[in-house]
Amino acid sequence: MAAGVAAWLPFARAAAIGWMPVANLPMPVAPTEKNKRQDELIILNVSGRRFQTWRNTLDRYPDTLLGSSEKEFFYNEETKEYFFDRDPDVFRSVLNFYRTGKLHYPRYECISSYDEELAFFGIIPEIIGDCCYEEYKDRKRENAERLMDDQEDNKDSKLPNMTFRETMWRAFENPHTSTMALVFYYVTGFFIAISVITNVVETVPCGSAPNQKEVPCGERYTVAFFCMDTACVMIFTVEYLMRLFAAPSRYRFMRSVMSIIDVVAILPYYIGLVMTDNEDVSGAFVTLRVFRVFRIFKFSRHSQGLRILGYTLKSCASELGFLLFSLTMAIIIFATVMFYAEKGSSSSKFTSIPASFWYTIVTMTTLGYGDMVPKTIAGKIFGSICSLSGVLVIALPVPVIVSNFSRIYHQNQRADKRRAQKKARLARIRISKTGSSSAFLHSKRNGLFNEALELTVRPEEQRLSKSTSLLESQHHHLLHCLEKTTVSAHNHEFVDEQCYQQSYLEAGLQTYPSRSPSLSSQDGVTGTCCTRRSKKRHTPLPNASAQAHMHPLTHPHAHQQGLQELSTIHIQPLSTSRSSLNMRVDEPAPLNCQSGQITTAIISIPTPPATTPEGDAHPPAGPAHQNVVKVSAL
Amino acid sequence: MDAKRVETISARVDAAVSSPDSVEDELELSAVRHRPEGLEQLEAQTRFSRKELQILYRGFKNECPSGVVNEDTFKDIYAQFFPQGDASTYAHFLFNAFDTDHNGSVSFEDFVMGLSILLRGTVQEKLNWAFNLYDINKDGYITKEEMLDIMKAIYDMMGKCTYPVLKEETPRQHVEIFFQKMDKNKDGVVTIDEFIDCCQNDENIMRSMHLFENVI
Numbered sequence: 082m083a084a085g086v087a088a089w090l091p092f093a094r095a096a097a098i099g100w101m102p103v104a105n106l107p108m109p110v111a112p113t114e115k116n117k118r119q120d121e122l123i124i125l126n127v128s129g130r131r132f133q134t135w136r137n138t139l140d141r142y143p144d145t146l147l148g149s150s151e152k153e154f155f156y157n158e159e160t161k162e163y164f165f166d167r168d169p170d171v172f173r174s175v176l177n178f179y180r181t182g183k184l185h186y187p188r189y190e191c192i193s194s195y196d197e198e199l200a201f202f203g204i205i206p207e208i209i210g211d212c213c214y215e216e217y218k219d220r221k222r223e224n225a226e227r228l229m230d231d232q233e234d235n236k237d238s239k240l241p242n243m244t245f246r247e248t249m250w251r252a253f254e255n256p257h258t259s260t261m262a263l264v265f266y267y268v269t270g271f272f273i274a275i276s277v278i279t280n281v282v283e284t285v286p287c288g289s290a291p292n293q294k295e296v297p298c299g300e301r302y303t304v305a306f307f308c309m310d311t312a313c314v315m316i317f318t319v320e321y322l323m324r325l326f327a328a329p330s331r332y333r334f335m336r337s338v339m340s341i342i343d344v345v346a347i348l349p350y351y352i353g354l355v356m357t358d359n360e361d362v363s364g365a366f367v368t369l370r371v372f373r374v375f376r377i378f379k380f381s382r383h384s385q386g387l388r389i390l391g392y393t394l395k396s397c398a399s400e401l402g403f404l405l406f407s408l409t410m411a412i413i414i415f416a417t418v419m420f421y422a423e424k425g426s427s428s429s430k431f432t433s434i435p436a437s438f439w440y441t442i443v444t445m446t447t448l449g450y451g452d453m454v455p456k457t458i459a460g461k462i463f464g465s466i467c468s469l470s471g472v473l474v475i476a477l478p479v480p481v482i483v484s485n486f487s488r489i490y491h492q493n494q495r496a497d498k499r500r501a502q503k504k505a506r507l508a509r510i511r512i513s514k515t516g517s518s519s520a521f522l523h524s525k526r527n528g529l530f531n532e533a534l535e536l537t538v539r540p541e542e543q544r545l546s547k548s549t550s551l552l553e554s555q556h557h558h559l560l561h562c563l564e565k566t567t568v569s570a571h572n573h574e575f576v577d578e579q580c581y582q583q584s585y586l587e588a589g590l591q592t593y594p595s596r597s598p599s600l601s602s603q604d605g606v607t608g609t610c611c612t613r614r615s616k617k618r619h620t621p622l623p624n625a626s627a628q629a630h631m632h633p634l635t636h637p638h639a640h641q642q643g644l645q646e647l648s649t650i651h652i653q654p655l656s657t658s659r660s661s662l663n664m665r666v667d668e669p670a671p672l673n674c675q676s677g678q679i680t681t682a683i684i685s686i687p688t689p690p691a692t693t694p695e696g697d698a699h700p701p702a703g704p705a706h707q708n709v710v711k712v713s714a715l
Numbered sequence: 716m717d718a719k720r721v722e723t724i725s726a727r728v729d730a731a732v733s734s735p736d737s738v739e740d741e742l743e744l745s746a747v748r749h750r751p752e753g754l755e756q757l758e759a760q761t762r763f764s765r766k767e768l769q770i771l772y773r774g775f776k777n778e779c780p781s782g783v784v785n786e787d788t789f790k791d792i793y794a795q796f797f798p799q800g801d802a803s804t805y806a807h808f809l810f811n812a813f814d815t816d817h818n819g820s821v822s823f824e825d826f827v828m829g830l831s832i833l834l835r836g837t838v839q840e841k842l843n844w845a846f847n848l849y850d851i852n853k854d855g856y857i858t859k860e861e862m863l864d865i866m867k868a869i870y871d872m873m874g875k876c877t878y879p880v881l882k883e884e885t886p887r888q889h890v891e892i893f894f895q896k897m898d899k900n901k902d903g904v905v906t907i908d909e910f911i912d913c914c915q916n917d918e919n920i921m922r923s924m925h926l927f928e929n930v931i
Contacts, residue, residue: 089774092826093796094927095833096809098841099848100869101923102914103893108923120770181777 124162125176130169131162138179145203147179171198178204186213192220230496231503249327266383269320273379276313279306280373314350317343317376339382346376389493393486400485404478408445411474415441415467422460429456445471749782751823761827762835768827775823783820786810800874808868812848838924842911856904862890 101108123139125132125147142148157164165172171190175198178184186195186209199206209217243251252262283299283306299306321343328334349369381387394401416437423431430453431437440453444467455464751757757768779788786807793806813821813829832840847853851861866886873881897905897913914920 089778089792090796091771091834092830093793095830096793098833098924098927099809099812099845101926102842102845102849102910102920103866103869103889104919104923105889105892107919108926111926 126162126164127167127169127172132172132176134176134179141179147202167201168194168198171195175202175204183210184208185210186217188216192224230499246327249323250329253324253327269316270383272313272316273376275309276376279309279313310350314347317347321347342375342378345372346379349373385493389489393482393489396489397482397485400478400481404475407474411445411470412438412441415463418463419455419460419467422463423455423457426456441467444468446475447471749822751782757824757827761831763827763831771827771830772823775826783822784826785820789821797872799876800872802872804868805872808848808851808865812844834928838921839911841924842914846907846910856906857910858904859890859894862893863887866890
């Protein structure tokens with residue numbers, strides 16, 4: 082029952098009196114409302130803006146936050162109102178939902194902020210009214226596509242422990258991941274070009290011998306062209322076989338369009354090898370050579386524009402189909418008309434209706450070769466109508482195709498642009514984050530300093546040195562506690578980038594030059610904690626388990642060396658989408674405890690046992706090494 | 716009682732002043748809004764308190780911003796309470812019962828008057844109202860056909876999924892029982908006096924009349 086008509090329930094119950102005289106059995110007892118309250122106004126204070134409504138209005142939807150007793154958690158005793166620290170603009174829509182029973186989606190609102198507000202107030206977005214539902218769904222889909230695009234870029238990053246097969250496949254799919262792949266990419270591109278040019282040049286008439294007619298180059302330099310062809314086909318075959326080997330799903334690969342093109346490109350050669358110069362099949366053989374031109378489609382792996390075009394045509398299949406169908410209809414109609422119109426005239430070229438098809442097509446597409454022209458007056462009239470209508474019929478579906486192409490093209494552009502901007506963006510975020518982590522380490526330094534001073538210095542001086550805010554100091558205390566928690570033989574501490582690098586290089590471990598700055602785990606060390614991708618909680622792993630994952634390539638120092646696990650602590654109330662964006666989202670202000678979200682990453686290097694005593698302070702600073710997770714305090 | 720003020724936002728005033736123009740008439744935007752009589756008058760005419768009237772009006776206006784309910788809206792609202800069956804026929808009869816001046820729409824006054832009788836009226840008044848509901852053509856007699864229509868409408872509200880399964884002749888049987896009880900002189904129709912007499916002698920009915928008194 083829609084709550085909007087809850088107000089009419091008394092009426093429905095009263096009208097039930099109409100059944101009473103008809104009933105034969107006694108009626109059940111009516112439920113009585115215990116402590117029936119007078120309807121009262123309640124005040125909802127949302128970030129300072131006061132909304133007032135009747136209590137009954139909110140009670141209409143008891144499975145939401147405002148309709149249930151959950152709102153009592155937000156009750157402020159002194160001001161006798163319910164305070165919500167949320168966006169007042171979106172709250173307007175939420176409250177209107179209670180009033181009118183319809184949930185509307187304001188167009189200017191960001192879709193994810195709206196979703197969050199709905200989730201907070203316990204309202205499912207599916208009940209958005211028809212007027213706004215389409216817009217909501219469109220925006221949501223756009224947003225999801227955008228996120229998916231970003232996630233797909235992650236695939237570029239290399240997972241450690243990829244098998245040789247997986248590495249090869251990755252190299253094929255994304256040429257820019259390694260130099261070998263790039264080389265391979267360019268070589269195949271070159272050979273495709275060579276092969277196509279060869280096919281073309283083969284048919285050009287070369288100079289002729291004095292008393293012979295012009296001979297195409299192909300027949301003159303048969304051996305040379307044959308060698309060229311063989312070389313190209315060999316390269317293509319090898320490439321195809323390698324792709325087949327590396328493909329994760331061979332069956333799916335074999336069904337894909339590109340692989341079919343590959344096969345069609347090399348098959349004619351092999352068939353030609355098998356067949357001899359037999360007279361009967363030479364005709365078929367010639368036909369097969371035509372298929373060699375399909376090699377040019379192999380370029381679509383190299384060119385994104387071609388792929389977009391192909392994708393557009395595929396997505397406009399229905400419009401193209403309609404175009405074709407309407408053209409066919411028009412052709413048949415006009416061909417028939419022209420045939421009968423021209424039947425009378427002598428020496429008419431319109432010998433049959435199929436013969437008139439040619440005229441109709443040429444006229445409708447405004448080509449007008451002029452090999453067939455109507456001679457009778459009726460024929461001319463119908464001919465002109467034919468050409469006019471041709472223009473119209475073709476012009477109609479074209480804008481649809483164009484707009485589709487434009488949309489897909491812009492989508493691609495957007496993806497490229499985002500990728501380019503991402504690097505700059507990540508760099509900026511990294512800088513600001515090191516700011517916050519260095520603040521911690523800075524204060525730690527000061528803190529240690531302060532501890533030393535405490536014994537000697539008077540309170541006033543101490544107060545001067547405490548320049549950090551209460552919030553900051555609490556946060557730092559927290560990180561400190563964490564450090565203390567992960568105690569083993571040696572204290573784990575947050576360390577400076579240079580210091581870390583130094584000790585790392587000393588350790589003699591090879592760092593794998595990874596391109597994506599988001600990588601969080603070292604090659605060689607098991608990447609169990611990949612903060613960029615992790616949407617789960619990782620607890621700080623104690624040293625013991627870390628030792629188990631040590632890189633085999635150790636160095637003379639004791640077992641403790643080597644990169645420790647990175648761990649992240651997520652304390653997060655709501656949706657996981659925020660955690661996936663955790664590396665790149667925010668400005669690292671000093672911790673805002675009220676946001677309820679604390680993400681810290683701990684990187685630590687155990688200090689070499691010989692050199693430092695336990696618990697010594699490495700000169701701390703902000704670790705922002707490319708291969709190490711950043712300390713991100715959100 | 717009917718102090719209906721129907722406001723028409725239109726060029727009618729202009730039309731009265733200027734020469735009559737058919738185009739203007741066509742462009743007449745008539746937004747019919749109905750405002751009920753004042754609170755005091757309604758308080759006097761019905762047995763509801765001021766606060767109750769306020770609550771009732773708020774609910775009424777929320778669902779029908781224009782101030783009147785037409786039959787379709789009425790059917791819609793009523794149907795929402797009986798999702799499993801088809802309440803439209805019964806809602807039609809109800810609508811006619813509420814629409815005392817038979818102008819095709821139920822205003823707030825009609826609504827509140829009806830409710831006043833149903834919830835705060837005497838047993839006599841309630842029975843009167845019920846008789847009025849059953850008497851479809853308002854001629855003062857309930858015939859078997861009228862009763863059958865009403866009965867079918869009530870059974871329709873139950874819908875198909877009932878236990879035990881409703882059969883075709885169940886409404887008819889029910890009507891027979893009703894007429895046996897009510898029609899004292901066996902002339903095939905039930906008059907208002909027969910009806911009230913019979914109901915007052917039936918304990919069940921009397922008790923059920925007081926069932927919904929504390930609805931508001």
